[in-house]
Amino acid sequence: MTEQSKLLYSTQSNDWGSVLMDRIIASDVAEFAKSHALDDLPENKQFEHFTSYITVRRHHARTFDTDDIVVGGNSEPSIDSIAIIVNGTLVTEPSTIDELIERNGYLEVNFVFGQADRGSHFDSSKMGTFGYGVEDFFRDEPTLPRGERVRLAAEIKDAIFDQGNKLRKKPTCRLYYATTGRWNEDQIPVARRDATVTAIESTQLFSSIDYHCYGSNELHDLYVRTKTAVTREFEFKERRSMPKPDGVKSAYIGYAPAAEFMKIISDDSGDDILGSIFDENVRDWQDYNAVNKEMRDTLQSPHRDRFALMNNGVTIITSRIGGAGDDLILENFQVVNGCQTSNVLFNERHEDLSKVFVPLRLIETEDEAVKQAIITATNRQTELTTEQLYALTDFSRQLEDTFKTYDEPVRLYYERRDGQYDRFPEINKTKIVVPRALVTAFAAMFLNDPTRVTRNYKTIRTKVGAEIFAKGHHIEPYYVAAYAAYRLAFLLRNKLKGDTGARFHILTALRYLLDSRPLPPMNRNEIKSRCEEMTKLLWDHAKSDELFAEASSIVHKVVEDQGLEFDRDNIRTEATTKGLLQHFGIRVADDRA
Template sequence: MDRITKQLITDLFNSQEKSETNPSDDFEYFCNYAVLSSEYNKTFDADTITIGSGDDTGIDGIGIIVNGHLVEDQNEVDDLLDSNGYLEITYIFVQAKTSSSFDSAEMHKFYFGVKDFFAENPTMRRNEDITKFAEISNYILDNASHFRENPKCKLFYVSTGVVNAEDTTIEAVRLDSEKQLDTLNLFERINSILLGSNEIGKLYRKTKNPTSATFIFSNKVTLNETDGINQSYYGVLPFKEFKKIIIDSNDNIKSVFDDNVRDFQGSNNPVNKSIAETLGSETPNLFSVLNNGVTIVASTIKPSGNNISIFDYQIVNGCQTSNVLFEYRNDSEIDEMEIPVRLIVTEDEDIKSQITVSTNNQTAIKKEQLTAMSDFQKNLELYYNSIEGDGRLYYERRAKQYNSDRTVVKRRIVTVSNQIKSFSSMFLNNPHMVTSYYGTIVKKVGESGSSIFEKDHQFATYYLAGLAFYRLDSLFNSGVIDTKYKKIKFFILMLVTKLATDEKIQHLNSKRLVEKFCDPILAILNDQTKTENLFKEAVKIIDESGVDINDKQFVKSKSMTDGILNKWKENAT
């Protein structure tokens, strides 16, 4: 392995607070991270897509992306189908070899393993990871009637050598793999891609760059200068230029809607149905006068005449519009259709929040709710930033917002998803729901009575949940806790507060009571020995409870939660 690739692997492992083990396994993890990052625009844990050794059918990494979301469970597929009314699938397969050349025999093994993955009667022995992903895939394929088109399949074979386009043997193997997979009649498109050390290095470096887009903005006017706003424009963009803002080079929708407050509500939403009907009608150009348009907030801009480059940007209003337009991205008839666009350039977080609230006055969500949600998320991020020392974590309010910050240890990032799951498990006692029915919980966030992100909640409970999640993840990473328990990590987190203190917390809005409850637990979580003992005790209770952690259906049930809580109560008496 060349020196540059070794250094990039070290850089990734340092950013993940991950210990290097052996060159082969480390390179596999590195390639899985770099490849999926190029295909998926949200934050993810590379461990979840990395296949365990032994009976791996020649595959090192698998990612299944459904409607723009990386899925790990069949129920997530149901949530997405229910929300969107359709399924759009991309399969990602990775094989990584540290050899400095492309081995045709190893390539054949990889490609045959992928074909066997989709076989109705597979012939190769499968480990637990391959089995899990195959079950998800089979469930997806059983719902083929809901496909907008057949799935895409991308195969990445990575070596530390140099890709030689003139090597006819290797090229023949690559092309044959596509032909073999094509005989399955499952895929809309199949791409078999070879990457050498130079190409995989470029993909990794790209993960550190902020979100950017370059487009031609001819029909615009410059708005008057305002305090705190560097530049602002208003105008219309033809769809062929707007695509560059919302779609990446792999034809995936970008993760630029985190500040929009409301996620995409799906094609079944009445407003989105109306937008789709206009786009699909004989007069799609009416869209520009019927739609309120899109508001984009960027931190930096580089204009050159009508050519505009924006960096670190978010679409703060227009998430629904953008996602419906994305669905029509291949319709050449709407390429010239004009979209009203407001572009604002500012680095002031308060102004960004004000713009988000003022441009999101949908009837389905009250303005005071918007303000509370926006302020709560911003202030929660500030609370995380106020913590120093070994307990320093980073709340990722916007997807990949810390990607370009090299001072941030990426494993210390707490995503909104993991924040909701850990908080809900620890303070609402429902790990069975966050394990499988995460979509149900998310849909209620921001609504009155959701019990998550309530405007008067104290931030300490959220930080406590984030720190517990990080500490447990670190114990998995170091081998202190067996990784077989990763699948039930939120059940383990549920026990943290119960084992750490006899106190009970009733009011999450009382600063005094919350601090009294949280401070002793935080003290434990900031002591390595006490932390290890705490989580080992949680695992022991789960083992002694008799619950079957390998029963996938049972793990999704309230009975699993009740069984563990009953054992804890028994031990406590």
């Protein structure tokens, strides 16, 4: 048994099966830590990151950084992780709440809390402390001390409840208490769990509250799921084969029972809709506009059996259709048409839908040209500009393809579709670049906008297709931004601890330290050659680490010169951005803010 295995199981257990599973969990944690560049953390912190990741992935299929949700520390003994998922987005800044309201017109919120205990049994006292910590989190006047991470989560929580009239329903609240032992429904832990649920229910803040107690078996199972592509099995009896053009393996059209359709669109917990399967359907859920209200009214009426005759249906593109007979298995799939239908049906899932059928079209293809043709045709029905559509299809493909051409160890992976690299355990997960992270890093480094990427991201998002991801742009600036953000994330975990709130200002300063000259347009060959020079400096970690440290010192000085403490709120201001740019001799317009 390895030293890590010994640390991760308690000698109190004489059950060989438990010891064996402890070894498996130790192996899982070690693999996870390596793939997420957390090897240098103590084993207990690795276990916290591990459990927070696999439990939050039940509700959030998109790639995320556990540094954004792990809050555990000496000042937060009761809670190890807090994830706040709003409208399918893992929210890390209070300002995102206003952005989501503007984009969607509503809020749908899921709070997910975690506590990781490496012991081999469920300690009712610790379970109670965890539950009390969650209760205290929602108090207007908390009784427990709060570190910076918990204070930030509380600010997000307050931003949500301040917009309570925008809540489509009361939030959900999930608690996960994890150990390396086994959950046997023992009386005392069960009583402590149930008492916590009752106490949280008394706040009347939530539509549902779940307190899950997971042992080694459940943790291993959840971890295995995170490494596989999203698959769903359902019955599709009423179907007919469609003609198969070149590039299409199979295609079906027919009617699926609503209960079977729910299996496709629900997440692993069954409590939420699987938001990641709608990413290629560019039009977000539009809440209950006139059309969606009509669908809802139909499902709530005695004439709900007419639904299939009144609905245009759902189109799904999938990489593989498996199964036998009437039972089909979809793997790595996207709903490219039918986001509104899916959301209305999911919201009405508690109605009697036994006579409701959903018009459904399935297309099995791995031909990217075919996928893009269908997606583009579908999305042209939405109110998207040509530039935006290009950014979401062609340019994203260029990013994905070009990033993978770099040799190891400097190769990065642009994730066009959520979870597309989950099946590749050999890929270091810290090297996966998600769209929002690239947009923010690029805006900080090449648009001199480190404040808006956190305070007012919606203004940055409107630049996609014009100033960001624009037709004709060279890929090299995006790689520079992505690699710089990747390397900075490593340093924030190791050498620049405490600078997390300044990450985007550090990226801005870094760009001027790499190359202080004015930038040419992103479509000029000059930007390509200059970015290649920046890349060489970034790849030399000894040199680039010095530059990152210098960039950090400059940001510290700019904040301190304002007579302010170096904290997140004082860093992420237009005054700090202006002072930073002036440090490098850049004139900033007074109306910038």
